[in-house]
Amino acid sequence: MMRNLITMLVVAFSVTLSSLSVAYAVNLETYKFDDPQKEALFRELIDELRCPKCQNQTIGDSDAPLAKDLRDRTYMMVQQGASKQEVVDYMVARYGDFAYYRPPVKVSTVVLWLGPVIVILVGAGVILMRVRARNNAEVELSEQEQAQLAALRASKQDKSS
Amino acid sequence: MAQRSKLRWVILALPLLAFIWLTLFLLRGLFSDPTELSSALVGKPVPQFTVPDIYDTSKMHTEAVLQGRPMLLNVWATWCPTCRAEHEYLNKLAAEGVYIVGLNYKDDSRAKAVNWLNTLGDPYQLNLFDERGMVALDFGVYGAPETFLINSAGEVVYRHVGDVNDRVWNTILKPQYDELMQSYQGAGAK
Numbered sequence: 035m036m037r038n039l040i041t042m043l044v045v046a047f048s049v050t051l052s053s054l055s056v057a058y059a060v061n062l063e064t065y066k067f068d069d070p071q072k073e074a075l076f077r078e079l080i081d082e083l084r085c086p087k088c089q090n091q092t093i094g095d096s097d098a099p100l101a102k103d104l105r106d107r108t109y110m111m112v113q114q115g116a117s118k119q120e121v122v123d124y125m126v127a128r129y130g131d132f133a134y135y136r137p138p139v140k141v142s143t144v145v146l147w148l149g150p151v152i153v154i155l156v157g158a159g160v161i162l163m164r165v166r167a168r169n170n171a172e173v174e175l176s177e178q179e180q181a182q183l184a185a186l187r188a189s190k191q192d193k194s195s
Numbered sequence: 196m197a198q199r200s201k202l203r204w205v206i207l208a209l210p211l212l213a214f215i216w217l218t219l220f221l222l223r224g225l226f227s228d229p230t231e232l233s234s235a236l237v238g239k240p241v242p243q244f245t246v247p248d249i250y251d252t253s254k255m256h257t258e259a260v261l262q263g264r265p266m267l268l269n270v271w272a273t274w275c276p277t278c279r280a281e282h283e284y285l286n287k288l289a290a291e292g293v294y295i296v297g298l299n300y301k302d303d304s305r306a307k308a309v310n311w312l313n314t315l316g317d318p319y320q321l322n323l324f325d326e327r328g329m330v331a332l333d334f335g336v337y338g339a340p341e342t343f344l345i346n347s348a349g350e351v352v353y354r355h356v357g358d359v360n361d362r363v364w365n366t367i368l369k370p371q372y373d374e375l376m377q378s379y380q381g382a383g384a385k
Contacts, residue, residue, distance in 0.1 A: 086232060103332060128335040129232070129337065130235035
């Protein structure tokens with residue numbers, strides 16, 4: 035029963051995935067390239083530029099008319115030999131940092147870039163401190179434990195001699 | 196000993212402070228509109244362009260028409276329901292003497308747009324016809340309607356996304372427009 039359910043889920047998931055990739059391919063059919071390098075750059079760009087109309091979709095992913103306009107413009111610029119940075123700058127100049135999925139390092143975005151590192155460092159620091167405190171803590175043995183320890187030591191000495 | 200317990204309190208308070216900060220940060224997010232982007236053009240001159248007039252396509256306009264006095268640039272299209280909703284208000288503003296330039300953005304057809312202006316009224320001093328949306332792209336337009344506030348030097352001062360209504364005009368646009376008009380008229384009087 036459980037296995038059936040899992041199989042069904044896997045099938046449903048892969049069907050969804052494949053239909054997604056089909057939609058993607060249809061989107062891009064109209065863009066013809068002679069130079070495979072330019073095609074690779076184009077695909078990289080439409081995967082990193084964000085559609086300003088659609089909150090959280092790349093322009094390669096979205097069916098919005100605006101996303102198509104931006105794809106056309108990207109295609110035009112890439113065909114004319116523009117570099118990746120040129121296309122990104124062009125979009126950011128018009129639509130702001132929102133248009134690019136990699137936020138620039140600025141005063142206002144420094145938390146985004148350094149936040150995770152700081153959290154990891156603080157966490158590591160806390161763990162280190164606790165481990166040290168535990169290692170340094172003095173252990174007091176009860177009388178019974180003292181006797182046990184002495185017995186162990188004595189038996190070890192017997193064996194080695 | 197007192198020193199140590201003080202330090203202890205500081206350390207204990209840290210997570211609480213972090214929590215309060217996070218709560219305020221997320222609370223603010225609840226009331227902000229993520230679809231409203233600030234224009235990348237604010238403080239910069241309007242982009243260069245050459246587009247035909249919507250009534251007479253042999254007549255061409257350049258970015259020079261957006262200089263010389265404070266004005267609004269309204270981006271609209273007949274396929275945009277919100278543009279229809281704000282049109283009446285733009286007519287009212289035009290009647291009050293507000294200088295508005297219209298940019299028709301990727302409309303279905305020029306005839307449809309002209310028909311709209313003839314039947315619903317034309318609040319625009321000048322009508323630019325951006326058939327392919329190339330000018331709008333340079334303006335960073337991502338949806339109609341959008342309204343740009345432009346100063347005498349032809350620089351973008353503010354961009355409003357969505358319809359211009361009584362509230363938007365009186366609380367956001369009018370104060371800035373009035374300020375620009377004041378310095379414009381002051382300069383003219385000298």
